Amino acid sequence: MRFRRHREEADSRTGALMVAFALTVVALVAVVNLALALAWRLTLPVGAGYPRLFFETNTLVVLMLVLGGWWVESRRLRQGGAVVARWAGARVAADDILRERRLVNVVQEASIAARRRPPEAWVLPEDDSINAFVAGWRDEDTVIVVTRGALARLTRAELQGVVAHELGHLASGDTHRHMKLIGLVWGLQMVHGLGVRLMQPGEDGKRPAGTWIGLALRVSGYAGWLAGRLLQAAIARQREFHADAAAVQFTRQVDGLGGALRKIAGPQGRAATRDAVAPDASLACLSHLWIAEPRHARWSLASLLSTHPPLAERLRRLYGRTVSALPAPELPEQPDSPGWPGRSEMPALQDTLALPAAPSPERWAHAAGKAPEEAEAESRTSSHSQPAWPPWPDTVPSAALDDEGDDGGRRTR
């Protein structure tokens, strides 16, 4: 996956959408003015001009509603990460449970790759689905919350991919951006709300005087609010693509995040998500930060409002082709073999090399003690052309030693 190119593409699309969002607010002001002018015309006899400062007042009121609503909602969302995590029902990852210890390790590894301060690792113990989110406004109090299902069903590499995806969100300031956008959408909604209030019948049940104005506000407000929500969802989807590319950049492999997404798309992943505790309304504001929302498998009209692109499209961009879903059973609790350095996982030795299950110590010693020349000769005559073990380095390469070239005077051969 050409992750740098994907990141740049997502960034430029995001920029364009943010400009569109700003234009939406401007358009809303214009439309409100237009609608109110129309309402004025309808309410009053022809020939009466507009009152003084009519348009200025309208503009000011709309901006106050939008920006005021934004400020109020932002304040509410700008909690520390731990507050949000506790809201969601999470707890700090425990050191003595191997899986949670592994999560803490994985978070630290991915933070090194992302060149960021590691967020605190929290666990959602009641949730069996595979999911994760980040929360927090300031660098010092960001947290990453991972479900118990993710810890149990994902391999170490896949967990690393998920964590790297969330760190991608943090690294590109998505948490801040989304909170601003949500606040703005809330503000846009306030214009609509004012229109509804103006249209409410009075105590005597008669239509109030400002009905037409209320209607104008309601219609334009709804249009602005809908446009805002569509744009916010489009921006959220671009950020998901960006975070996917960032995850590949940090882990330098596609199979980690790809494997996790395939498991989420699979039957067990989907079933677990259906049974998952539905987040309440206050948490819906966090929906864009979860890693997956598997309700929409393919593009559709309803998916335009979805904050996540369809899983199939995300997998296609990761792998460059269509891939199948994977089953996601709970894995047995044991540490993965560390395998070759630098990789977090190696399949069982027996499977890859078709060896007898447990060679006796004597055979191992014999094989290890063999001189490299014999091993070379053997490999040449065998039917597989596999290279032999690289020879034991009898000394550390001399360039790495200091001037004396002294390694304790002992050599292995």
Place this chain on the structure above:
Amino acid sequence: MEPLQLVILALVLALAIWALLTYNALVRRRNEIGNAFAQIDVQLKRRFDLVPNLVETASRYLQHERQTLEAVAQARAGAGRAADAARGHAGERQAMQALSAADGALGQLLGRLMVVVEAYPALKADARMAELSEELAHTENRIAFARQAFNDAVLDYNNAAQQAPANLVAGLFGFRAAAMLEATEQPAQREAPRVRF
């Protein structure tokens, strides 16, 4: 002042500001390299400290593997010396190569040790060994990611310093290209291990 003089003054001012911003950006990126290198040092130290525990736990079961264990201990010592030598020379080609070599040797031997551990079910089932395995995997990953982060920092810096027109500022103030850490020094290291009996 004539309009033409004003325009020229504005252009010169703009050029000066651009040069200043570019210089600062280059300094920031260069410092990022130093920071990323220090990270690697921290991770290497961590592995360095972990290896004696590992060797001690393994040696109880692996009497036949004395050669392996001794090789690991030696490689550890070599890696320590290389890290000391490389401190303060982040980004210089020779120091980076030496560090890569020593670090790679130790990593390769540890990997081989863990492959050997796979063959001893009693050792693998030992609880302490299980913890150490996870810690070792974690430490190896931290080293790998620290190296990757270092290389990414070097890439950002080289991109900034070598692309036009910033390369004019870079040349003027002595910002040279930095060297990346290479993963493998000998072709043999690139081949995956195959066990032969």
